[in-house]
Amino acid sequence: MTPALPAGTATTVRDAAFAVFAHWGVDRMFGNPGSTELPMLKGLPFPYVQGLNEAVVLGMADGYARASGRAALVNLHSAAGTGHALGNLFTAWKNNAPVVVTAGQQARSILPFDPFLFAERATEFPRPYVKWTAEPARAEDVPLALIRAFAIALTPPMGPVFVSIPVDDWDRPCTMPALPSLTTRTAADPAGLAQLAALLSGARNPALVLGTGLANAGGWNAAIACAEASGAAVWAAPYAAREVFPEDHPHFAGFLPAWRERLRDALQPHDAILVAGAPVFTWHVEGTGPFWPDGAALALLSDDPQHGAALPGGIGVLGDPASGLAELAKILPQPHGPVRSPRQIAAPEPAMSAAHVLSRIAALRPAEAVIVEEAPTARGPMHDHLPITHAGGFYTCASGGLGHGLPAAIGVALAQPDRVIAILGDGSAMYAIQGLYAARDEGTQVSFVILNNRAYAALTGFAGEFGLNHVPGCDLGGLDFVQLAQAQGVPARRVEQVGQLDEALCWSFAADGPTLLDLRIA
Template sequence: MSAVRLTVREAAFKVFQHFGVDRLFGNPGSTELPMLKAMPFPYVMGLNEAVVVGMADGYARASGKPALVNLHSSAGTGHSLGNLFTAWKNNTPVVVTAGQQARSILPFDPFLFAERPTEFPRPYVKYAVEPARAEDVPLALARAFAIAITPPMGPVFVSIPVDDWDRECDMPALPDLTLRTMADPAGIARIASLLNEAKNPALVIGTAAANSGAWQPAIRLAEKSGLSVWAAPYAAREVFPEDHPQFAGFLPAWRDKIRNLLAPHDAIIVVGAPVFTYHVEGTGPHWPEGAQLIALSDDPQHLAALPGGGGVLGDVAAALDTLADQATPRAFGGVSHTLKTPEPAMTAAHVLKRLAELRPANAVIVEESPTARGPVHDTLPITREGGFYTCASGGLGYSLPAAVGVALGQSDKVIAVLGDGAAMYTIQGLFSAQQEQADVSFIILNNAAYAALTGFSAEFGMNHVPGCDLTGLDFVKLAEAQGLPARKVDAVDTLDDALNWSLGHKGPSLLDVRIA
């Protein structure tokens, strides 16, 4: 008796179920309509494809599961590319399917087709394919999921012609995968020897450590071996409790400043991050002369780019646990990061300090406010695992929709700390927040400018930057037009009341906070 054949759509739904998919993020187009027939899970709609991918990225990072996205041929994929690039830099497992015109009319350059679909999203996906036959679509999807969730994780792309979904196919066998790779014991022994022989070692932790679940292993290792713990430049996740006495602070993306801050240390272990991420040119050594450095990461690119020192490839969380077993006990003798208490005023620092005091205990921070990154570090400590998400790429327009995805991926209150310029990139994500009733407090730090650019202009000897004045934006009206309750805050004596209102509101709300 022959096996029962399925439609490509039915087989695809089984692939999605196998890999834990429980919703589809998308903005529907004509070449995707057959995929949406009889969907077995909810559809999360965004009004722009950048919003769609941002939500999916936040959901995948918060839930720990791969997220499924559907885009529309070339135009929709093009709209998504900024946040697809961010998903690549975030190492987020996002599986993107994109509609393609029917195979029979592809030779005639039809309306709304993708001429070279697999080339368009590259190089910022791990895998891109348009299957040669309709029957190959389910297997291509299974392979895409496997590649997306293999460390270092990242987005993948599958282009699917519109007439494939109703074709018949055989159901492929689906693998049960264990994908994390242990570091070589000899490599871990090298790191342990360096730590145990050092007088004043430091641990520098980056995003990949959080992606591997290294929060508790890092704490155990640091406390046992007396390490000073630094956040790597532009870490896009929580890396260590920022109120812990052994947390030393945040490394900037400047080579000379990194050397100066790490100067007291004779051994430096960098985990889950490049050595190092820079924002401006620099000269001289990448770390203090006389100090030894070893990097540990699940990303071979971090090690291939090492400017000297040593490297060990493997799962960060498991390696830190093993290192803690091999570490020699040592008392901590470093300097702790000091939080600041700014004077009451309508400044980012004071607003964030009050937010830190009033937030729910388990609230999750999603941040995209480049001007306020320093005040965030100084006044808003991240103290829980899974408590912080931001954009590793530096591209704006990620965190507003990502906050919606994070809220859908876990149950705690989400606080989106956004600059006014950053929020405008994907402001239509507020509509998705309202539709999904995502439990997000959107806090817009509105300084009426792209102030990060004007502040950075001194690096290039400039005293004026054109195109940075954002005067006139009214986020209360923008929010209310999309169904969200919102308030404007422009005085210190109304700040706490407004914060309490937003943080206590179940569902999405917005504060337009006018800061100096």
């Protein structure tokens, strides 16, 4: 435990930094050590989670930050390590994950000579996918830069920040700065909430469209209360990266597609639409026509100013979406909308298909299991057959990049005690397969479930949008995930017949520590 250092205490940059970390609740560091970071690690007061690759490191930290609700601390190795991490740094940016990234820099005395492992433009390299970057002009300014980094990372909309620190700064003398106590949530203006209440209460058939920002704000119960008070149908926003509403609730209507025409058709029955914690809207392909149905009133409630700036009409209210929906539930009159009934999805036929596998995971999973998903081909079947029913029960990647899900599942498992089920495509898993080492090393309770269709099937399936009959480079046959897992100390099984599926899932879910299932699906 790092002892508290009163403001004004003469100390070293290292000890002041450790006091800053303790103030913000840091209890571990995610990294893969390099020479320019070694002095930082001297006397480290908390565990070091080693990732073998910086992309894995960033993915673990992202999952840990989102599941714990605290900022995660990452240490990268100069420019090369930052480069390895950039894909998952971009994902952390899109996920609004509060990750504080420190990166080693060469010694100040040799910076003018273009030394080996020199980051020439260290603060520019991770832009624009960080909220703030700095390389302090003086060693004694490093603790202040770290304080600012944590404050910015945790202020909604949350996101990653980056501080480059020369290797010779850590032993330099400094004065301990004062540590702030910040409240970072901003309540919506009451006049704006009154407009939203009028919109919902005056509607014949209102809809709520809920996104990742609501989950990040802890708005699960507020969403339920608002839906029930308003009588609204609830839709998950396109590509929501967190759980937003219980998917077995009578008011849950389904998942909006990222196609303008299809989204407009789905919302056509509604005469009032309130989007909370998401942009209006996220698109994947080009579309034409209005952004929402003609004749429907539109409103937005979000703590992200960019969501308001991009609003294509309607009412925009800036503020915390969780407290905003909770307040709406209090001021709305009694529900008057149509009676809702739960979605009805037919059970899939028993076969080694994504739909059947996901339905069996839903049936056999531990009650409080958390799902981490990076299997783009199976996202539709997952929506149908693996309902998310509790707060904190789901995490996925908001960026569309691969290589996040496997390490993120490890980070989520480190942040909470329940079993984590990582549902991964075979192509996705290979982006960060060395993360299995950290899963074993940390003793995490993760079931890695590989939906192995021997291809980048999401890409081949999407090819028709561009008139392609064949996409090169998408055949992934020949990978043996059992051997890849066992080589890193993770017990693993291959399942090729549907009759073997339930026993294998029960084995994995009951195991003490990580396991991997290589499920050969059609």
